[in-house]
Amino acid sequence: MNGQLFWILISAMLVNNFTLHLFLGLCPFMGVSARVSTALRMGAANIFVLTITSVVASFLNAFVLPYAPYLRLISFIVVIASLVQIVEITIKKVSPGLFRELGIYLPLITTNCAILGLAIFQTNRSYGLWEGLAFAIGAGLGLTLALVLMASIRERAELADVPALARGMGLVLIIAGSLSLAFMGFAGLGAP
Amino acid sequence: MTEPSGGARPEGTAPTERAPLPVRTTTPAYDLLRGVWRENPVLVQLLGLCPALAVTNTVANSLAMGLATFFVLLGSSLLVSSLKRLIPSEVRIAAYILIIATFVTIADLVLAAVVPDIHKALGAFIALIVVNCMILGRQEAFASKRPVGRALLDAVGTGTGFLIAMLMMGAFRELLGNGSLLGYSVFGPSFEPWIIMILPPGGFLTLGFILLWFGWWRGRKAAETPRVRRWPHGVASRRAA
Numbered sequence: 439m440n441g442q443l444f445w446i447l448i449s450a451m452l453v454n455n456f457t458l459h460l461f462l463g464l465c466p467f468m469g470v471s472a473r474v475s476t477a478l479r480m481g482a483a484n485i486f487v488l489t490i491t492s493v494v495a496s497f498l499n500a501f502v503l504p505y506a507p508y509l510r511l512i513s514f515i516v517v518i519a520s521l522v523q524i525v526e527i528t529i530k531k532v533s534p535g536l537f538r539e540l541g542i543y544l545p546l547i548t549t550n551c552a553i554l555g556l557a558i559f560q561t562n563r564s565y566g567l568w569e570g571l572a573f574a575i576g577a578g579l580g581l582t583l584a585l586v587l588m589a590s591i592r593e594r595a596e597l598a599d600v601p602a603l604a605r606g607m608g609l610v611l612i613i614a615g616s617l618s619l620a621f622m623g624f625a626g627l628g629a630p
Numbered sequence: 631m632t633e634p635s636g637g638a639r640p641e642g643t644a645p646t647e648r649a650p651l652p653v654r655t656t657t658p659a660y661d662l663l664r665g666v667w668r669e670n671p672v673l674v675q676l677l678g679l680c681p682a683l684a685v686t687n688t689v690a691n692s693l694a695m696g697l698a699t700f701f702v703l704l705g706s707s708l709l710v711s712s713l714k715r716l717i718p719s720e721v722r723i724a725a726y727i728l729i730i731a732t733f734v735t736i737a738d739l740v741l742a743a744v745v746p747d748i749h750k751a752l753g754a755f756i757a758l759i760v761v762n763c764m765i766l767g768r769q770e771a772f773a774s775k776r777p778v779g780r781a782l783l784d785a786v787g788t789g790t791g792f793l794i795a796m797l798m799m800g801a802f803r804e805l806l807g808n809g810s811l812l813g814y815s816v817f818g819p820s821f822e823p824w825i826i827m828i829l830p831p832g833g834f835l836t837l838g839f840i841l842l843w844f845g846w847w848r849g850r851k852a853a854e855t856p857r858v859r860r861w862p863h864g865v866a867s868r869r870a871a
Contacts, residue, residue, distance in 0.1 A: 459830050461684040465763055468676065511738070511757050512731045519724055551680045551761040558754045603845050607676055611838030618831040 443572040446565075450576030453627055456552050457584040458618040463552030467585060468610060477589035481582025485575065487547050488556055490525065491518055492574035495557040496567045503561075514557045522547060552581060587617060661780050665788030671764040672795035672837075673844060678764035682796060683833035685755050689812045692800025693793075694748045698737040698756060700789035703765050704782065705733040707773040711781035714774050726769045727760065734759045764792065802836050803827045 456462040463484070470480045494517055503510055526544045530537045547553060556577055560570045591613050600609060656664075671677045681699065686692045706729045710717075717725045738756045741749040749756065759765070768788055773781040804810060807827030809817040826832050 461680050461830065461833065462758075464679045464683070468679070508735065508739075511735050511760060512728065515727055515731050515760055516724070519727060551758050554761050555754060555758055558757050562754060603849065604842060606841075606845070608838050608841035608845055611834050611841060615831045615834030615838055618834055619826070622829065622831065 443568060446569055446572045447576035447579075448627070450573050451580035451583065452621065452624040455580040455584060455621050455624075456555070456577050457581055458614070458621045460555065462555040463550050463581055465550060466547075467581075467588060467614070468607065471585055471588040471610075472592055474586060474589040474593060477585040478582070481578070481585050483544060483547060484550070484552065484581050485578030487522060487525070487544075487553055488574040488578040488581075489571065490521060491553050491557055492560060492570040493567070494518075494521060495560050496565070496570045499561055510561065511558075514554060518553055518557070552577065584617065588613065591617075658780065658783055661776075662783040662787045665768075665784060665791040666794065667791065670791040670795055671788055672792060673798075673840065675764075677767055678762045678792060679837070680758060681755055681762060682792075682799060683830075683837060685752050686796055686799035686803055686833060686836075687807065687828040688751075688804045689797065689800040690748060691751055692796040694741065694745060695752060695755065696789075696793035696796040698741060699759055699762060699765070699792055701737055702730060702733040702759055703768060703789045703792075704785045705736075706730045706765060706769060707781045707785035708778065710769045710773040711776065711778045717774075722774065723766070723770070726766060726774075730765055730769070731760045764788065798840065799833070799836055802840075803832055807832060 450456070454460060457464065457467050466480050466484070470476050495514065498513060498517065502513065506513075522544060526537075529544070556574055560573055565573055588610075592610065595609065595613070604612075665671065669675060672679065672682045678699070681695050685695045706726070709729050710726055713725075713729075734757065737759065738749075741752070741756060768784060772784045776784070801811060804812075805816060806824045807829075809815060809821040809823050824832075827836065
């Protein structure tokens with residue numbers, strides 16, 4: 439059981455990395471990957487919301503959706519959106535410092551495909567509560583890893599002598615392509 | 631309930647008493663054509679990248695995804711634009727997402743019934759149309775502020791632009807990665823397919839090279855015509871440089 443949870447985590451983090459293999463959560467990957475510090479914060483916010491989402495999705499899957507399967511998508515998105523709102527309000531009250539650091543990113547996360555994608559993948563693979571949690575944490579760590587790697591490369595690339603033509607998104611996408619290529623090396627790892 | 635988004639006005643009011651529009655005044659032709667090329671959602675604004683990279687490994691998948699997104703965009707623009715006076719501005723984003731999710735559910739069920747193979751290949755990415763930032767962006771930036779007709783024109787233009795970008799990516803990737811187009815072999819059996827193009831890295835690389843080519847092409851055009859290019863009816867382009 440524990441071994442299986444571990445493999446779910448590793449697989450979500452490295453083998454099927456959300457950003458580089460499944461193309462989920464690309465907006466923050468392109469948008470807030472210019473600095474390592476912001477990338478880390480975005481990653482932390484993502485892990486947090488992913489974990490909560492996973493718990494809620496397990497709950498919905500177990501108790502609500504067997505009765506109304508066609509409402510799956512709508513109920514997921516509504517619950518995620520309101521949850522992020524609640525988390526935002528709570529953090530604002532409890533810890534204004536943390537809110538200032540995460541503030542811009544939290545609402546952005548609502549429309550982040552990674553969150554809804556996690557809920558849907560978890561449902562499609564019929565993960566239970568613990569498997570879902572391992573999946574969410576693995577996915578969050580994977581997102582953070584990809585973001586930080588990308589930000590580090592971009593910080594370097596800023597100082598490098600890049601042709602004017604390639605500055606901007608073209609370069610970012612090609613770096614992402616190379617990273618994705620590198621992550622393909624993890625394919626076949628473990629394979630439980 | 632507060633007054634939703636300032637400058638909305640019904641279609642019929644006389645031009646003399648209309649409220650000033652929040653965005654710059656545009657012609658219907660401009661609204662229609664803007665999204666197709668000049669502000670193409672994928673190639674210029676880099677919105678909706680998630681489906682544009684994930685499912686463009688064959689032309690058939692790209693086409694299905696492009697059409698599904700087109701339908702969702704059209705339906706939700708129509709509904710958001712019609713309901714703009716009824717939606718309180720505090721909860722407008724949630725309301726837009728609900729409307730979008732409804733249309734995505736319809737598209738999901740229709741695709742599953744009509745083309746089950748493609749529905750299976752696209753998998754979770756049909757459901758993920760809900761969080762396509764392009765669709766939400768058009769609702770927030772355009773449909774919630776303008777009359778129904780204009781919102782529909784804008785949706786058609788943006789949807790077409792998205793479809794064009796998807797087909798471009800899909801054709802490029804299928805041609806190089808599989809040596810075929812829509813399943814028909816193009817290069818013959820002696821062609822060694824570039825497997826990488828239909829795998830995830832191929833998506834990033836393809837879009838990266840398309841963007842680089844775009845940049846090069848724009849730079850060349852700007853060098854040829856240094857004056858500010860004008861769109862019909864005197865709306866100066868902000869993207870000329």
